[in-house]
Amino acid sequence: MRAQDVRQALSLAAPVMLAYASIGVPCGVMEAQVGFTPLMAFLFSATYYSGAGQFMVSNLWMAGTPLASIVLSVSLVTTRQLLYSAAFAPYLGKERRRRALGFAALVTDETFGVNLDRFSSADGWDLPRANVVNVASMLSWACANGVGAALGAVLSLPTDVMSFGMTAIFICLLVGQLKGAATALTCLAAALGVTACKLLGLDDVAIVVGAVAGVACGVAFGEVRDQ
Amino acid sequence: MNTRQILLLWAALLVVMLACRCLPLVLLRGRSLSPRVERALSLIPVAAFAALVANDLVRPDAYAQDPLLAMRALASALVVLLVARKSGSLVWCAVVGMGCYALLALAA
Numbered sequence: 001m002r003a004q005d006v007r008q009a010l011s012l013a014a015p016v017m018l019a020y021a022s023i024g025v026p027c028g029v030m031e032a033q034v035g036f037t038p039l040m041a042f043l044f045s046a047t048y049y050s051g052a053g054q055f056m057v058s059n060l061w062m063a064g065t066p067l068a069s070i071v072l073s074v075s076l077v078t079t080r081q082l083l084y085s086a087a088f089a090p091y092l093g094k095e096r097r098r099r100a101l102g103f104a105a106l107v108t109d110e111t112f113g114v115n116l117d118r119f120s121s122a123d124g125w126d127l128p129r130a131n132v133v134n135v136a137s138m139l140s141w142a143c144a145n146g147v148g149a150a151l152g153a154v155l156s157l158p159t160d161v162m163s164f165g166m167t168a169i170f171i172c173l174l175v176g177q178l179k180g181a182a183t184a185l186t187c188l189a190a191a192l193g194v195t196a197c198k199l200l201g202l203d204d205v206a207i208v209v210g211a212v213a214g215v216a217c218g219v220a221f222g223e224v225r226d227q
Numbered sequence: 228m229n230t231r232q233i234l235l236l237w238a239a240l241l242v243v244m245l246a247c248r249c250l251p252l253v254l255l256r257g258r259s260l261s262p263r264v265e266r267a268l269s270l271i272p273v274a275a276f277a278a279l280v281a282n283d284l285v286r287p288d289a290y291a292q293d294p295l296l297a298m299r300a301l302a303s304a305l306v307v308l309l310v311a312r313k314s315g316s317l318v319w320c321a322v323v324g325m326g327c328y329a330l331l332a333l334a335a
Contacts, residue, residue: 015317022325035228044233048241057236061228071239078240080275081247087271089255097253104252105245109279114317116272161329164300167283168307168324174276175311186270187277194281207278214274219267 001128009132012118016110016133017140019165023051024141026162028148030058042146049108049138051166052077054145076204083211084112091119095127103127106134108141110166113173182218182225190214280304299331 024045031041031054045054053074060070084107092100107115111134118125177183193213197206228236260268284304290297307324314320 015321018318019321022321035230035233040233044237048237048244050240050244053240053244057240067232067236071236071243074240075243078244078247080278081244082251083271083275085248085251086255087268089252089258090260090265090268092252093257097256100252100256101249104249107248109275113272113276120269158329158332161325161332163283164303164328165321165325167280167300167304168320169317170276170279170283171304171307171324172311172315172317172320174273174280175308176315177273177276182270183273186273190274190277191281191285194278195285198282198285198287207275207282210278210281211271211274214277215267215270218270218274219263222266223263 001132005129006132009129010136012114013111013133013136015169016114016137019110019169020051020137020141021144023162023166024144025148025151026158027051027054027058028145028150029152030055030062030148031145032149032152034058034061036149038146038150041149042142045145046138046142049106049141050074050078051108051141055163073204077207079208080109080211081107083208083215084109084116087112087116088119091125092127099127103131103134106131106138108137110169110173111137113169113176117173117176182221185221186214186218188214189217295335299328299335302331303328 027045028036028038028041031044032038034057036044048054056074056077057070060073065073085104088104088107092103095103114133115125115130118130174187178187190210190213193210194206197203197209202209284300286296286300303324306327307320310316310323311320
């Protein structure tokens with residue numbers, strides 16, 4: 001792999017790393033509050049590696065939720081990763097299974113967006129550069145969590161402001177995906193699906209239900225348009 | 228949470244996470260897919276991001292307690308939307324979004 005490729009991958013990973021660094025610290029602070037040591041926070045973040053899931057763990061534990069319920073709730077939110085993994089399948093067909101799995105194990109909401117955008121672009125993208133994006137982002141997240149857990153006792157950060165940074169990244173990635181009527185309809189259906197779930201109190205499955213509803217509507221629209 | 232509970236939680240969540248991240252790739256990789264499946268896969272990103280944005284912005288319980296929170300989040304999202312259309316930069320969106328949200332929180 002050339003140094004130029006590493007630089008290109010790191011420049012794409014930089015915004016994600018910046019966001020992870022700013023959001024990872026408050027996440028680590030919250031983990032410290034529920035009993036994680038800095039080393040535990042680092043290792044948990046480097047292996048499990050899920051911002052939404054990790055924030056949920058701390059929030060649910062502080063709210064007095066039983067351990068089994070935490071696992072179930074967080075696992076439901078995790079199921080959106082099934083969609084991400086499926087989306088990469090067409091691009092990794094020729095890679096060795098072990099290498100493809102190594103890449104898949106480190107995909108998050110943000111690195112999914114960055115890498116899929118590159119894989120689907122006319123310029124092309126490859127697994128080594130995608131892995132640089134994944135590993136750099138993961139290290140940024142894990143280190144920030146470790147630092148946050150170390151500073152947990154003395155820091156008080158506005159977690160809502162930090163969390164909105166992640167929302168802003170999602171909005172930017174969404175805007176980049178809106179290309180034509182099918183994607184607009186998919187976006188609308190997904191948002192309505194999430195809203196309906198939230199109004200019904202089904203917060204834990206809102207993301208998955210919304211995303212599946214969006215894809216279903218988009219596919220149906222495409223089928224009707226093609227006929 | 229004691230160390231044993233943390234390890235138990237960690238192991239359970241890690242197994243689920245790795246299954247979700249890896250199984251679809253293993254099962255679908257290298258197969259020729261039907262046009263319908265390919266179309267569905269191509270729409271996953273926009274559906275997933277729309278769902279994630281909606282999940283962050285639609286919070287009926289919190290907004291019922293604090294209507295200003297809804298205004299703050301939606302106004303900041305609107306600003307980020309404009310920045311995203313203009314620049315397409317993740318960094319600028321994150322910085323402007325957090326700045327706008329923090330300013331509106333201070334103003335409230």
